[in-house]
Amino acid sequence: MEIARVCLFFFVSLIVLAAIDGRKRTRSPRSQDALSFCSWLKDNQQKKCEAQPLLGLSARDGVELALKECGNIFKDRRWNCSGVTIADVFQRQRMLKADNRESSYLHAIASAGVTFQITKGCSQGNWDDCGCDSKPTGRGKKEGEASWEWGGCSENYRYGYEYSTKFMDPGKNADKTLSNHLVRHNNEAGRRVIKDNMGKTCKCHGVSGSCTVRVCWRTMPKMEIVASILRKKFDNAVRVKLNKNKTKLTRMPRPRRGRKRNTNNKRPPPASLVYAAVSPDFCRADKKYGVLGTVGRTCSKSSLGTDSCPMLCCGRGYNTVNRVSDVKCNCAFIWCCQVKCDLCKEEWIEHTCK
Numbered sequence: 001m002e003i004a005r006v007c008l009f010f011f012v013s014l015i016v017l018a019a020i021d022g023r024k025r026t027r028s029p030r031s032q033d034a035l036s037f038c039s040w041l042k043d044n045q046q047k048k049c050e051a052q053p054l055l056g057l058s059a060r061d062g063v064e065l066a067l068k069e070c071g072n073i074f075k076d077r078r079w080n081c082s083g084v085t086i087a088d089v090f091q092r093q094r095m096l097k098a099d100n101r102e103s104s105y106l107h108a109i110a111s112a113g114v115t116f117q118i119t120k121g122c123s124q125g126n127w128d129d130c131g132c133d134s135k136p137t138g139r140g141k142k143e144g145e146a147s148w149e150w151g152g153c154s155e156n157y158r159y160g161y162e163y164s165t166k167f168m169d170p171g172k173n174a175d176k177t178l179s180n181h182l183v184r185h186n187n188e189a190g191r192r193v194i195k196d197n198m199g200k201t202c203k204c205h206g207v208s209g210s211c212t213v214r215v216c217w218r219t220m221p222k223m224e225i226v227a228s229i230l231r232k233k234f235d236n237a238v239r240v241k242l243n244k245n246k247t248k249l250t251r252m253p254r255p256r257r258g259r260k261r262n263t264n265n266k267r268p269p270p271a272s273l274v275y276a277a278v279s280p281d282f283c284r285a286d287k288k289y290g291v292l293g294t295v296g297r298t299c300s301k302s303s304l305g306t307d308s309c310p311m312l313c314c315g316r317g318y319n320t321v322n323r324v325s326d327v328k329c330n331c332a333f334i335w336c337c338q339v340k341c342d343l344c345k346e347e348w349i350e351h352t353c354k
């Protein structure tokens, strides 16, 4: 009798503990964030998100990272990526449905960002069904290179790549619109930048740093690198149109002097960015596309590039302000171990667009 009661108590405790544990898990702030993020997605994307909320939230983080890098890489231009929100990306709205070069860049980098972030999660053991890539095997024996072998955690970009395809691309049943074709193509071009630029990171092992064994693993390119590779593709983006039966994109014939080259029905290269609409000049704010305009932007008087005052301010002119701020100066090392500095006034001239 006594034994039965102890057993019962034991079982009840187990169930209570399990319930508390379960509640803790579903109520962690991250899962709460994930569910609220999923709730403002639409249709298929929402379903996919709700099936695996933490993956969805990670995709969101990937897009956030992508937009940050986009801002850095375009900081010298009239359109500098600000004004684009995470919601714009997932709902393919405003600049993301303009079908121009800027849209193509945004789709590509967002899709790459999702690939990147989800793959990072694999390496960190965050997802049940993926881990490190066990495929790279063998040793390196390149001439002049110290010998090394695969080891450590190779980043398994395939999982992130596949997830990004399913989550970010318009589904198979989506309308055969020009926009949807462009999104698919540019998303793929973005993911390929990760796939085609997988690198190798190595670490020495051996007695007190003797490096008798070098172990290497596959690593993804940093998003900063992805952003700059895509920037080159942006500059060389290919203008396309939808073919008659709406099954594929074909290159627009480029105006050429002399002999006409027939580019009809030629597909754009898969790794290129594609666009269909000519971009506006981005001089003025345009709410419809989330364009902020260049009023108030800081421009450079000495530059000859896109951040020069005439270019950035679109010929409207600029205001000049004298600025002063405190900077550290006359720094000295004091034994031991401090650095002491004075504060000096530094003046400079700032130009901002009218």
Ligand SMILES: *[C@@H]1O[C@H](CO)[C@@H](O)[C@H](O)[C@H]1NC(C)=O
Pocket (backbone or CB within 6 Å): 243, 244, 245, 247
């Ligand atoms: C339409 O697409 C099919 C393949 O899906 C192709 O065989 C056919 O020639 C296309 N028709 C036109 C008019 O382009």
Ligand SMILES: *[C@@H]1O[C@H](CO)[C@@H](O)[C@H](O)[C@H]1NC(C)=O
Pocket (backbone or CB within 6 Å): 071, 075, 080, 082, 292, 293, 294, 295, 297
């Ligand atoms: C980008 O442009 C907006 C306005 O167009 C401005 O507020 C923002 O500071 C700019 N960002 C950078 C990094 O220059």
